[in-house]
Amino acid sequence: MEISYKPQEKPPYQNAIDRILGWGRKYSIFMYPFVTACCGMEYMSVASGHYDIDRFGAGLPRFSPRQADVMLVVGTINFKNSVVLRTVWDQMCEPKWCVAFGACASIGGPYNNYATLQGIDRILPVHVYIPGCPPRPEAVLDGLMKLQDMIQNQKHDLFWKKRES
Amino acid sequence: MTPEEIVGRLNEHFPQAGLDNRVDKDHAVTVAPVDRLEELFRELRDDSEFRFDLFMDITAVDWLERAPRFDVVYHLYSTVHNHRLRIKVMVSENKPVPSASGVWVVADPMEREVWDMYGIKFSGHPNLTRLLLYEEFKGHPLRKDYPYDKRQPILEETWPSRDQG
Numbered sequence: 001m002e003i004s005y006k007p008q009e010k011p012p013y014q015n016a017i018d019r020i021l022g023w024g025r026k027y028s029i030f031m032y033p034f035v036t037a038c039c040g041m042e043y044m045s046v047a048s049g050h051y052d053i054d055r056f057g058a059g060l061p062r063f064s065p066r067q068a069d070v071m072l073v074v075g076t077i078n079f080k081n082s083v084v085l086r087t088v089w090d091q092m093c094e095p096k097w098c099v100a101f102g103a104c105a106s107i108g109g110p111y112n113n114y115a116t117l118q119g120i121d122r123i124l125p126v127h128v129y130i131p132g133c134p135p136r137p138e139a140v141l142d143g144l145m146k147l148q149d150m151i152q153n154q155k156h157d158l159f160w161k162k163r164e165s
Numbered sequence: 166m167t168p169e170e171i172v173g174r175l176n177e178h179f180p181q182a183g184l185d186n187r188v189d190k191d192h193a194v195t196v197a198p199v200d201r202l203e204e205l206f207r208e209l210r211d212d213s214e215f216r217f218d219l220f221m222d223i224t225a226v227d228w229l230e231r232a233p234r235f236d237v238v239y240h241l242y243s244t245v246h247n248h249r250l251r252i253k254v255m256v257s258e259n260k261p262v263p264s265a266s267g268v269w270v271v272a273d274p275m276e277r278e279v280w281d282m283y284g285i286k287f288s289g290h291p292n293l294t295r296l297l298l299y300e301e302f303k304g305h306p307l308r309k310d311y312p313y314d315k316r317q318p319i320l321e322e323t324w325p326s327r328d329q330g
Contacts, residue, residue: 079318080299086320114306114315115298122322 014155021156025069025095026148027057032068032092034085037075039102042134051137056144065091070147076104078115082123089124095156097147100126101140103133166214166248168193174214179205194251202254203263209241209250210268217241217250220269223276225283229309233257235285239265261288282307 033043046053053059062068065088077085089098100120103109106129108118120126127150130143166174171193172186184205185196197205209217219242226236233255241250256262264287265272276287277296284305287293295302301319304311 079316079320080297082318082320113313114311114317117318122318123320 017158018154018156019152021158022152022154025156026151028069029056029058029144029147029151030060030062030067030069031058032063032065032071032088033061033074034071034088035074036077036081037104039074039104039134042137042140043072043074043101046137046140051141053141053144056141056148058144065089066093068092069095070097070099072099072101073105073120074101076109076111077117077120079117080115082117082120085120086123097127097151098124099128099130099143099147101130101143102135103131106131109133166246168248171215171248171250178208178212189251192249192251194253196253196255199254199256199260199262203265203268205252206265206268214246215250216243216245219244220265220271220275221249223265223272223279225279225285225307227283227307227309235283237262237279237285256285258284259286261286263288264290266290281305284308 033040035043045051047059047061058070065071069092071089071092073085089096098120100106104111104116105120106126108116110133112118117123128143128147130139132139135143168188168191172188172195175184175186175193175195179201183198183201187194209215221240221242223237223239226238228234228236235256235258237254237256239252239254241252243249254262262285264276266276266287267289273291274296276290277293279285280287280293281295281297282305294300298306299319302317304315
């Protein structure tokens with residue numbers, strides 16, 4: 001029997017697949033914190049008791065990119081470190097998302113010099129930008145909820161599919 | 166010793182060395198010629214009255230229009246006698262400075278940093294390569310004639326590079 005599924009076409013029950021997989025994935029985010037600078041202190045306060053991102057299902061940081069869903073780039077990235085960042089991103093499995101945490105990761109922050117990358121979106125795709133220097137924990141939670149909205153409403157592949165990028 | 170005593174002892178200890186000793190804002194300062202530097206370092210470390218056993222810092226100043234273009238500034242401290250000394254050396258662009266890494270081992274990475282940022286050569290240094298910046302970097306960024314807006318990224322920058330995933 002010939003399989004009639006073509007990737008361009010919308011498979012049957014795609015809307016249900018999107019909803020179910022999105023619901024599952026948005027409440028089981030495994031983060032990879034790529035912490036390089038002082039925003040890391042804010043990340044710690046978000047992750048621990050008082051603000052507690054475990055309420056959003058993102059409480060378990062994985063320090064291996066192969067087990068993570070969301071890369072959280074926390075802090076300044078310079079040119080020398082950008083190669084490491086890109087390698088870590090390439091090692092993560094699909095589906096994956098990236099969050100730029102703070103002004104430095106988003107646009108370079110106050111640093112505009114010979115060494116600093118002016119925002120990580122120059123070398124990899126970024127899905128949520130969290131502003132602030134450093135951002136308040138409420139801003140981080142807001143960014144996390146934005147990411148959850150995005151995951152809920154985007155298209156999901158039921159089967160593994162090879163990506164070009 | 167007080168700074169005045171250090172200056173007096175430098176004057177009587179090195180009468181022929183061509184040092185310019187003075188007290189500048191409660192700090193003993195000496196301006197030394199480049200060719201006598203190594204001998205001066207050994208004497209300052211081993212002499213029982215000086216005993217400068219802690220090499221604190223080395224940095225440089227770029228006076229762009231001055232005839233010997235750079236000042237190399239050393240800071241020494243004695244943990245035995247609790248006194249300090251600042252040594253300044255004027256060097257031109259291509260003349261190497263004798264390395265202090267044979268006298269104080271910690272001078273090794275500090276001199277590599279000065280080479281990295283200012284391009285001042287140190288003769289007799291075991292491994293004079295870049296310390297902070299990457300090997301592909303052209304030029305020395307803390308020189309006054311380095312263009313302030315020059316960027317040398319390693320990865321190709323595309324903006325924005327987000328793929329719609």
